[in-house]
Structure formats: structure tokens, C-alpha cells
Amino acid sequence: MTPTRIERYTIYDEIDSGGMATVHLARLAGPVGFSRVVAVKRLHPHLLRDEELKAMFVNEARLAARVHHPNVVPILDVLVKDGEVLIVMEYVHGVSLAVLNRAASAEGGGLPLPVSAAMTVNVLRGLHAAHDARNEQGELLGLVHRDVSPQNIIVGQDGLARLLDFGVAKAAQLRKDDSHPGVVKGKYSYFAPEALRSEPLTGQADIFSISAVLWELITGTKLFDGQTPEELVLKIVGGDYPRPSALAPNTPPEIDRIVMKGLEPDVSRRYQTALEMAADLEKSVVLASQGVIADFVSRLAAKDLEARAALVHRIEKMSSPPPPPILSKPAWAVALDVTQPARRPVGRGRARWVAAPLLFAIAVVGATFGLRYRSRMPVAAPPADQSNAAATTVARAFEQVPSANAAVGEAECSATAAANAVDTHASQPARGRNPSAHGRGNGKFLPHEL
Numbered sequence: 446m447t448p449t450r451i452e453r454y455t456i457y458d459e460i461d462s463g464g465m466a467t468v469h470l471a472r473l474a475g476p477v478g479f480s481r482v483v484a485v486k487r488l489h490p491h492l493l494r495d496e497e498l499k500a501m502f503v504n505e506a507r508l509a510a511r512v513h514h515p516n517v518v519p520i521l522d523v524l525v526k527d528g529e530v531l532i533v534m535e536y537v538h539g540v541s542l543a544v545l546n547r548a549a550s551a552e553g554g555g556l557p558l559p560v561s562a563a564m565t566v567n568v569l570r571g572l573h574a575a576h577d578a579r580n581e582q583g584e585l586l587g588l589v590h591r592d593v594s595p596q597n598i599i600v601g602q603d604g605l606a607r608l609l610d611f612g613v614a615k616a617a618q619l620r621k622d623d624s625h626p627g628v629v630k631g632k633y634s635y636f637a638p639e640a641l642r643s644e645p646l647t648g649q650a651d652i653f654s655i656s657a658v659l660w661e662l663i664t665g666t667k668l669f670d671g672q673t674p675e676e677l678v679l680k681i682v683g684g685d686y687p688r689p690s691a692l693a694p695n696t697p698p699e700i701d702r703i704v705m706k707g708l709e710p711d712v713s714r715r716y717q718t719a720l721e722m723a724a725d726l727e728k729s730v731v732l733a734s735q736g737v738i739a740d741f742v743s744r745l746a747a748k749d750l751e752a753r754a755a756l757v758h759r760i761e762k763m764s765s766p767p768p769p770p771i772l773s774k775p776a777w778a779v780a781l782d783v784t785q786p787a788r789r790p791v792g793r794g795r796a797r798w799v800a801a802p803l804l805f806a807i808a809v810v811g812a813t814f815g816l817r818y819r820s821r822m823p824v825a826a827p828p829a830d831q832s833n834a835a836a837t838t839v840a841r842a843f844e845q846v847p848s849a850n851a852a853v854g855e856a857e858c859s860a861t862a863a864a865n866a867v868d869t870h871a872s873q874p875a876r877g878r879n880p881s882a883h884g885r886g887n888g889k890f891l892p893h894e895l
Contacts, residue, residue, distance in 0.1 A: 506523045513574070543595035548746060562730045604737070604739030641682055706725075
């Protein structure tokens with residue numbers, strides 16, 4: 446299939462198809478190299494001419510997007526573009542419960558009761574979240590799935606069962622199938638009797654449907670089957686349903702009771718909430734862990750999962766964006782147009798503060814020694830041909846420099862000797878006597894004063 450680009454989405458191969466739409470893998474591309482694989486549901490072309498149906502499809506998706514639960518596949522986006530209606534959903538790497546059940550039946554024996562019950566509890570909890578969904582004002586939406594079936598339950602490779610396809614049914618009323626007046630669109634084998642009688646529906650219609658799914662998982666066959674839709678409707682409305690133990694004798698009596706209460710034709714005697722039925726199942730059977738279910742999925746659906754993984758890899762490889770350029774500043778600075786100042790190397794400023802005084806001290810010491818060395822050098826006599834008065838004066842000044850230097854040297858020696866004498870006198874122990882007071886000005890002490 447040639448990829449189709451619609452806004453941020455590149456749509457690839459079809460992976461499933463239903464009565465109202467086809468499901469495709471797609472690639473969502475965002476800024477700064479962001480991308481992910483998603484599932485996109487596209488309304489069939491012949492249904493796009495029905496404006497009422499398009500409005501129902503979009504409205505239901507908008508309502509279903511308010512359901513947030515791990516056991517419900519989330520709706521990420523809704524697009525109406527170029528005459529198409531698209532519902533973007535999170536891609537779950539797994540297979541439908543219908544595929545998983547067929548694979549288990551082909552091996553013989555079907556799915557174990559703990560596995561079937563655990564997946565049913567997952568779906569019931571997802572249904573309760575949908576039935577309890579509210580709008581921005583806190584009012585109940587009255588959201589009912591109306592199409593709970595093995596085809597609309599996907600079991601991920603992570604071992605978690607999720608309910609999908611809330612975008613097909615309408616929240617407030619049912620749309621009649623034009624080819625079969627009085628018969629609701631969807632999978633007839635799982636419809637509640639009140640749905641076929643065109644009565645107002647509540648979440649209990651979904652409880653009936655999931656109970657029919659559990660009955661099928663336990664027995665390995667459909668509860669309702671018929672050659673024509675009319676025959677099927679008569680069986681459902683009739684209300685005389687066999688217990689699971691009639692076909693699967695090893696079914697515990699408590700499981701029999703739970704399934705039949707969920708299939709009760711009288712709505713008032715049926716479970717009032719999906720959460721109530723889930724609690725009963727949890728008390729009546731030891732449920733398989735998520736890891737055990739994951740092992741079943743990986744083993745029973747290995748070929749399907751490998752083929753799907755290869756398709757996802759091919760899509761990612763075909764549409765992988767080029768690597769982002771190496772930036773001289775962080776991505777957040779580029780996005781905000783912020784320029785970072787250049788950073789100076791660590792330690793260079795500190796080295797300058799240390800080197801400058803050191804160089805200055807070296808220069809001073811060098812200049813001092815240079816002057817003193819030059820002052821002690823003999824001065825050459827001026828040339829004989831310079832007989833003017835200025836030359837004579839300069840020469841006499843040079844001749845007086847050694848004597849001046851000698852005087853300075855003698856003064857320095859006298860000052861040094863005086864300082865040494867003071868230091869020597871200060872270092873002697875003071876006894877309160879002044880030698881000069883006794884006439885001993887020569888600086889010597891008598892033996893008894895030592």
C-alpha cells in the first residue's frame with residue numbers, strides 16, 4: 446500500500462477491518478525528531494456520504510477520549526480532513542481475544558479458566574471506567590460500548606487485556622442497520638436482549654455482552670449462533686440459555702452462577718455494575734497473573750506477533766527522520782532562542798591574577814639590581830674633541846658618582862652596624878640597671894651583673 450500523508454500522520458498498511466471502518470498502522474511525526482507508531486481507524490468511504498453517521502462517529506470518539514483506564518485503549522486524536530474521518534488510537538502490540546481463543550482451541554482444550562477469568566476481569570474494570578466517565582461539569586456521559594466482543598478485546602504481549610472500539614456505538618441512542626430494520630449494527634451474537642428490543646440502554650447491556658464472551662471462552666463455542674440474523678435474534682430474546690457446565694462439566698458451580706447472572710434477560714436481576722461482577726469473579730477463582738497471560742500470548746500468537754513486529758519495524762525504517770544536527774547550544778536554548786554566553790576555560794582567570802603580581806615583582810627586582818650594577822661600573826672619559834662647556838660639566842658629574850656611591854655605601858654600613866648593636870643589646874636580659882649610669886659606657890658588664 447502506498448503511504449498516505451494526512452497532516453502529522455503517515456498512514457500505512459491495513460491491519461484490521463470492521464463494519465464501519467478499517468484500522469491501519471500509522472506514523473505520527475512531531476517536532477525535534479519526535480515520532481511514534483499509532484493505530485488509525487478510517488471510516489469506510491461509502492459511509493462518508495452520511496453526514497449523520499460521520500457526526501455520530503466523531504462525537505462518540507470525542508466522548509470515549511474521556512475514558513482513562515489501563516484496560517481501555519486510549520484515543521489520542523480525532524481528524525476530519527479532506528473528506529476523511531480518522532480516529533487515532535494508541536498502538537498495542539498484541540492480538541485480539543478472538544485470535545488467541547482460536548489458537549488455544551486449535552491446540553486442544555482452549556484457554557484455562559484462570560486465564561479466561563483474569564482477562565474478563567480486565568475488561569469489566571475497563572467497562573466500569575467507561576460507564577462512570579463524566580464530562581467537564583462532572584455529569585455522567587451515559588457512555589455504553591454496545592459492541593463488546595472477542596474482536597474488540599485486544600490482549601497485549603504484556604499480558605493485559607484492553608477494550609477498544611468505543612468509536613462505533615453512539616452514546617445516547619442506537620443507529621439502525623438500513624439493510625436489516627430493527628437490528629442493531631455490530632456483532633449480533635453478543636448483543637443484549639434489550640438492545641434488540643430497541644429499549645434504552647445502560648452499562649448493563651455491556652455486562653450481558655462480556656458474560657456471553659466468558660461463556661464462549663469456557664465452553665469453546667458461541668452461546669448464540671444462527672444461520673440468519675432473524676434466527677439469532679429469536680435465540681437471544683428467547684432467554685432460555687444453557688449454563689456453561691452443560692458443555693464444560695468441569696466448570697465450578699460458582700462460575701456457573703456468575704455467568705448466568707451476567708446473562709440474566711431481566712435487567713433488574715442482572716449485575717448492576719461491571720465492578721460488581723469483577724469482584725465476584727475475583728472471589729470465586731484464582732486469577733492468572735499478568736505474566737502468565739503474557740506467556741500464553743507469546744506462545745499462542747508467536748507468528749502473528751512476529752509478522753506485526755516486522756511490519757512496525759519496516760514502517761519505522763521507511764519513515765525514520767534524519768538525525769538531528771549537532772547543536773552548539775542545548776535544544777532548549779534553540780527552542781527558546783536563548784544564546785548562551787561563551788564559557789571561559791576553568792583556571793585561566795585565576796592564573797592571570799597570580800602571574801601579574803609575580804611578573805611585576807620580578808621587573809622591580811631586576812630594575813633595582815640593574816641600576817646598582819650600572820652605578821658601580823667605571824665611567825669612560827668623554828672624547829677629547831668635546832671641549833664645550835656642557836661636555837665638561839657632564840664629565841665632572843660622572844666623576845663625582847663613585848664618591849657619592851662610596852658615601853652611600855658607608856652610610857648603609859653605619860646604619861647596619863647600629864641596628865645590629867641595638868638588636869644585641871635588646872637580646873641581653875634586662876636587670877633594671879643602666880651600664881652607662883655606673884660610668885661603664887664601653888658596653889661591658891661586671892661579673893656580678895651577668
